Amino acid sequence: MTKVAVLVGSLRKDSINRKFAQGLEKLAAGKLEFVYADLASLPHYNDDLWENPPEAVTELKATIDAADAVLIVTPEYSRTYPGVLKDAIDWAARPWGKNSWGGKPLAITGASPGAIGTAIAQHQLRTTMVAVGTAVMGQPELYYAFKPEHYDAGGAITDEATKSFLEGWLGSFADWIAKTGK
Numbered sequence: 001m002t003k004v005a006v007l008v009g010s011l012r013k014d015s016i017n018r019k020f021a022q023g024l025e026k027l028a029a030g031k032l033e034f035v036y037a038d039l040a041s042l043p044h045y046n047d048d049l050w051e052n053p054p055e056a057v058t059e060l061k062a063t064i065d066a067a068d069a070v071l072i073v074t075p076e077y078s079r080t081y082p083g084v085l086k087d088a089i090d091w092a093a094r095p096w097g098k099n100s101w102g103g104k105p106l107a108i109t110g111a112s113p114g115a116i117g118t119a120i121a122q123h124q125l126r127t128t129m130v131a132v133g134t135a136v137m138g139q140p141e142l143y144y145a146f147k148p149e150h151y152d153a154g155g156a157i158t159d160e161a162t163k164s165f166l167e168g169w170l171g172s173f174a175d176w177i178a179k180t181g182k
């Protein structure tokens, strides 16, 4: 099955972005396998640490290297994406010559409680992910206004119109991986 490394840009336990990622995972079951990267243990980027790389860094790179594609689910913080994601992106792009991002098919989405659905954060993240060499899916875009009433107790998305829209988006991502992946 197609393996997707998933980076969620929020560390808090009740994160709507994590809940959204898990909702997508359930909708993609049988087609895409989600493997969640652990960003909580990553230090801030520091070039000096490559002398003895922290385990969280080597694990992050291994998770991305082993995946067929990457999905980033980002919150919007102060009209951009969170610092924890930027650190993860920079760690995985290094050391020089060992960029884990190079050529990886990638999709970006994100959830906010408000109507804007992380649109500004996603646009900034898109620029960064082009710069590190991923094959970013341009369309369709997915700006997600989180509605808790659309989820059941097990975390599955139950609203039919939302489900059908998200299944279409996941299908486009699967097609993008098939078209641009190795």
Ligand SMILES: Cc1cc2nc3c(=O)[nH]c(=O)nc-3n(C[C@H](O)[C@H](O)[C@H](O)COP(=O)(O)O)c2cc1C
Pocket (backbone or CB within 6 Å): 010, 011, 012, 014, 015, 016, 017, 018, 075, 076, 077, 078, 079, 080, 111, 112, 113, 114, 116, 117, 118
């Ligand atoms: C530091 C900070 C900055 C935020 N800035 C924005 C913002 O610019 N736009 C927005 O829509 N929501 C903003 N929010 C609200 C987040 O969308 C909301 O807290 C969301 O639940 C965060 O995602 P999470 O639940 O996955 O942690 C901000 C929240 C925090 C903590």
